[in-house]
Amino acid sequence: MPKRSRTVFFVSDGTGITAEMLGHSLLTQFEGIAFTQVVVPFVDTPEKVDACLRRVAEARAASAARPIVFCTLVDDAVRAALRQADALVLDFFEGFISPLEAEFSIRSSHAVGRSHGVAHSKEYQHRIEAVNFALAHDDGLGSQDLARSDVILVGVSRSGKTPTCLYMALQFGIKAANYPLTPDDFERGELPGAVAPHLGKLFGLTISPERLSEIREERRPGSRYARLDNCRYEVDAAETLMRRHEIPALGSTTLSIEEIATRILQAVRLERRVY
Amino acid sequence: MPKRSRTVFFVSDGTGITAEMLGHSLLTQFEGIAFTQVVVPFVDTPEKVDACLRRVAEARAASAARPIVFCTLVDDAVRAALRQADALVLDFFEGFISPLEAEFSIRSSHAVGRSHGVAHSKEYQHRIEAVNFALAHDDGLGSQDLARSDVILVGVSRSGKTPTCLYMALQFGIKAANYPLTPDDFERGELPGAVAPHLGKLFGLTISPERLSEIREERRPGSRYARLDNCRYEVDAAETLMRRHEIPALGSTTLSIEEIATRILQAVRLERRVY
Numbered sequence: 001m002p003k004r005s006r007t008v009f010f011v012s013d014g015t016g017i018t019a020e021m022l023g024h025s026l027l028t029q030f031e032g033i034a035f036t037q038v039v040v041p042f043v044d045t046p047e048k049v050d051a052c053l054r055r056v057a058e059a060r061a062a063s064a065a066r067p068i069v070f071c072t073l074v075d076d077a078v079r080a081a082l083r084q085a086d087a088l089v090l091d092f093f094e095g096f097i098s099p100l101e102a103e104f105s106i107r108s109s110h111a112v113g114r115s116h117g118v119a120h121s122k123e124y125q126h127r128i129e130a131v132n133f134a135l136a137h138d139d140g141l142g143s144q145d146l147a148r149s150d151v152i153l154v155g156v157s158r159s160g161k162t163p164t165c166l167y168m169a170l171q172f173g174i175k176a177a178n179y180p181l182t183p184d185d186f187e188r189g190e191l192p193g194a195v196a197p198h199l200g201k202l203f204g205l206t207i208s209p210e211r212l213s214e215i216r217e218e219r220r221p222g223s224r225y226a227r228l229d230n231c232r233y234e235v236d237a238a239e240t241l242m243r244r245h246e247i248p249a250l251g252s253t254t255l256s257i258e259e260i261a262t263r264i265l266q267a268v269r270l271e272r273r274v275y
Numbered sequence: 276m277p278k279r280s281r282t283v284f285f286v287s288d289g290t291g292i293t294a295e296m297l298g299h300s301l302l303t304q305f306e307g308i309a310f311t312q313v314v315v316p317f318v319d320t321p322e323k324v325d326a327c328l329r330r331v332a333e334a335r336a337a338s339a340a341r342p343i344v345f346c347t348l349v350d351d352a353v354r355a356a357l358r359q360a361d362a363l364v365l366d367f368f369e370g371f372i373s374p375l376e377a378e379f380s381i382r383s384s385h386a387v388g389r390s391h392g393v394a395h396s397k398e399y400q401h402r403i404e405a406v407n408f409a410l411a412h413d414d415g416l417g418s419q420d421l422a423r424s425d426v427i428l429v430g431v432s433r434s435g436k437t438p439t440c441l442y443m444a445l446q447f448g449i450k451a452a453n454y455p456l457t458p459d460d461f462e463r464g465e466l467p468g469a470v471a472p473h474l475g476k477l478f479g480l481t482i483s484p485e486r487l488s489e490i491r492e493e494r495r496p497g498s499r500y501a502r503l504d505n506c507r508y509e510v511d512a513a514e515t516l517m518r519r520h521e522i523p524a525l526g527s528t529t530l531s532i533e534e535i536a537t538r539i540l541q542a543v544r545l546e547r548r549v550y
Contacts, residue, residue, distance in 0.1 A: 029383035108304035262290040
């Protein structure tokens with residue numbers, strides 16, 4: 001039997017990122033269906049609604065099963081128009097705005113495009129500063145002002161430090177530096193001199209030697225750097241250093257970037273600077 | 276009259292990032308209320324539910340108005356427990372899982388923690404590769420393999436290219452390079468030699484000279500680089516170059532990183548590699 005398939009639209013008057021994230025979380029609860037996903041952002045005029053309806057109708061015509069439409073739409077008229085589609089339309093705002101209006105005893109503004117921090121806001125500036133900080137303190141660069149960091153990730157090369165730092169900067173406005181633990185450090189049996197004074201800010205990322213070897217092999221095929229026995233040695237030595245200095249640590253092997261970043265925030269009791 | 280205030284909890288069995296994004300979009304529809312926001316991630320055991328309920332109860336006791344609890348919880352028992360809180364509890368999954376089960380004629384798996392790509396998935400690898408690409412091609416670095424990029428952002432220094440590229444990499448798995456347009460290019464009246472061969476991949480970011488001057492002033496106070504007349508000259512010259520080469524362009528001044536990234540994807544008709 002061929003795998004069942006469905007086309008899924010994420011329709012929004014904004015970027016569609018929120019609709020897509022929530023819709024995606026829901027879809028992952030259903031196994032055995034192949035979803036074709038289409039994001040339709042900035043649907044905020046009757047013309048764009050019509051164009052969107054045409055795309056949904058085309059998908060409907062091309063498939064035995066009707067499409068799913070997830071939407072985050074502030075405007076009631078736009079939402080009503082979309083409801084005309086021959087599709088299962090699920091709106092993520094509709095059911096929640098009314099109870100919130102009742103709770104706050106005020107009408108919602110029904111203003112479009114407010115979900116992400118705008119360019120001039122303080123939150124936006126936190127994010128940009130945090131990105132600049134992460135870039136200036138990536139992989140052991142710029143160790144002179146590590147004291148300004150909120151957290152310093154340490155771990156062997158390719159344990160996931162850089163993407164995690166960038167994600168924490170963009171999503172949470174957290175100033176995250178990262179510093180590699182290298183064979184030099186393991187021979188000395190000591191933390192790198194640059195990070196040792198900031199013990200309270202250190203957080204360790206670790207990874208299974210097998211996975212590390214795979215990742216390094218893609219980068220430098222056939223190298224000693226990528227060899228499994230070397231990865232075993234490095235991971236073991238790094239974990240020993242972390243334990244000895246009581247650095248909180250997390251295995252990144254089976255976690256998403258979002259999960260790693262969230263667990264670090266929780267572990268070091270950092271507050272997001274951005275919501 | 277003091278501004279009204281409310282404590283808002285985002286509770287999830289996963290990272291809470293989805294609950295927080297959707298809840299935040301809803302809250303921005305209500306003006307005049309100061310929200311204190313608390314994310315409570317990884318609530319997936321009875322003990323963690325109890326701890327979470329205690330935090331909600333404390334917030335309730337400390338305020339005249341009951342808290343708001345947004346949640347994305349897969350487990351019915353966990354959700355039922357949370358409903359006991361003296362709070363307005365709004366669950367983002369509850370109303371949607373049932374219609375989807377009916378639509379697909381299958382039961383959902385009710386499995387926790389599936390919303391973000393896991394470490395070994397192809398999507399995850401796309402993201403990591405895209406981050407590495409963005410870092411290796413940031414600000415004119417590594418111009419030799421620009422042909423591998425999905426899009427190349429051009430614009431004056433501090434027009435928002437770097438955070439946008441990193442966001443596109445992390446969120447969409449898009450390989451985005453960025454290359455600065457500098458006074459040297461303006462004097463020659465030509466695009467930088469490294470990007471000229473890739474005209475079809477170029478996308479321009481522009482910015483108001485006033486905002487640019489503010490941003491540069493923070494970075495290099497009192498410099499010619501930051502002076503308003505210099506910013507006017509650079510922005511004008513960059514926009515002239517973009518127009519002459521028919522490079523699609525976008526003003527970043529009042530947009531969030533999410534909006535810029537989404538509009539670029541739309542303009543250059545790129546498909547996300549990651550959902």
